[in-house]
Amino acid sequence: MHLIIDDIVKQFAGKEVLKGASYTFEKGKIYGLLGRNGAGKTTLFNCLSGEMAMDGGKVLLEENGVVRELSEQDIGYVYSLPILPEFLTGYEFVKFFMDINRDKLHMDQSIDDYFDLMSMSVEDRHRLIKGYSHGMKNKLQMLMFLITKPLVILLDEPLTSFDIIVASEMKEMLREMKRNHILIFSTHILQLASDLCDELVVLNNGQLSAVPTELLHSEEFEQNIIKLLKDESHDENS
Numbered sequence: 558m559h560l561i562i563d564d565i566v567k568q569f570a571g572k573e574v575l576k577g578a579s580y581t582f583e584k585g586k587i588y589g590l591l592g593r594n595g596a597g598k599t600t601l602f603n604c605l606s607g608e609m610a611m612d613g614g615k616v617l618l619e620e621n622g623v624v625r626e627l628s629e630q631d632i633g634y635v636y637s638l639p640i641l642p643e644f645l646t647g648y649e650f651v652k653f654f655m656d657i658n659r660d661k662l663h664m665d666q667s668i669d670d671y672f673d674l675m676s677m678s679v680e681d682r683h684r685l686i687k688g689y690s691h692g693m694k695n696k697l698q699m700l701m702f703l704i705t706k707p708l709v710i711l712l713d714e715p716l717t718s719f720d721i722i723v724a725s726e727m728k729e730m731l732r733e734m735k736r737n738h739i740l741i742f743s744t745h746i747l748q749l750a751s752d753l754c755d756e757l758v759v760l761n762n763g764q765l766s767a768v769p770t771e772l773l774h775s776e777e778f779e780q781n782i783i784k785l786l787k788d789e790s791h792d793e794n795s
């Protein structure tokens with residue numbers, strides 16, 4: 558399975574943020590998306606998820622040799638600031654979520670099984686989401702995708718809000734999930750990127766490019782990434 562991003566263009570009031578971004582992502586890998594503040598990472602995710610209309614380009618999904626347009630159902634998007642109904646408990650929300658998606662699911666696990674997978678205590682799952690920490694809200698969002706298993710999962714700065722124990726559990730889970738999904742996450746934490754990702758992609762000057770794999774585990778990794786991101790062609794006002 559491949560996610561093919563082909564020549565995406567996106568502009569806001571005449572300012573081009575994505576200038577013909579192209580890249581092919583494949584199943585079985587975790588991709589880290591790096592870029593400076595304002596480079597357009599969230600914009601790219603919004604275009605992929607269909608939340609924002611693109612001004613040009615295509616997003617395609619290739620499965621078993623068949624290429625089709627990516628649909629909203631193929632995408633799971635973990636926001637950096639999760640939007641969840643605060644007046645429900647985590648348990649009530651997951652129950653509701655499973656009910657509305659019932660026809661699409663293989664109901665092989667119970668609600669509690671999913672919470673167990675997320676290591677969320679029985680007490681927490683029955684508390685109002687209103688009182689959840691940022692990290693717990695992110696966990697709940699991740700749980701939704703364990704249920705619906707979208708083919709492509711986008712994570713916008715996801716692990717920054719987790720404590721080290723939860724972050725390490727999440728990393729393990731992402732490594733498990735990559736077998737059947739395409740996982741792309743944006744981050745500013747280079748340590749996390751080099752630790753977790755199989756491939757790094759840089760968004761710079763509106764275009765996507767791969768970071769050579771040999772740089773990923775080299776001693777000069779950080780310096781090389783800084784050099785790449787400082788590329789003189791990057792100009793936030795262009």
Ligand SMILES: Nc1ncnc2c1ncn2[C@@H]1O[C@H](COP(=O)(O)OP(=O)(O)OP(=O)(O)O)[C@@H](O)[C@H]1O
Pocket residue numbers: 569574592593594595596597598599600601
């Ligand atoms: N809805 C919008 N209307 C106008 N401009 C926007 C909109 N969304 C994003 N932009 C602009 O597009 C550019 C890219 O923003 P974006 O949030 O995608 O960057 P980012 O790489 O995710 O940044 P960060 O790392 O700081 O989160 C910025 O200059 C931003 O101001």
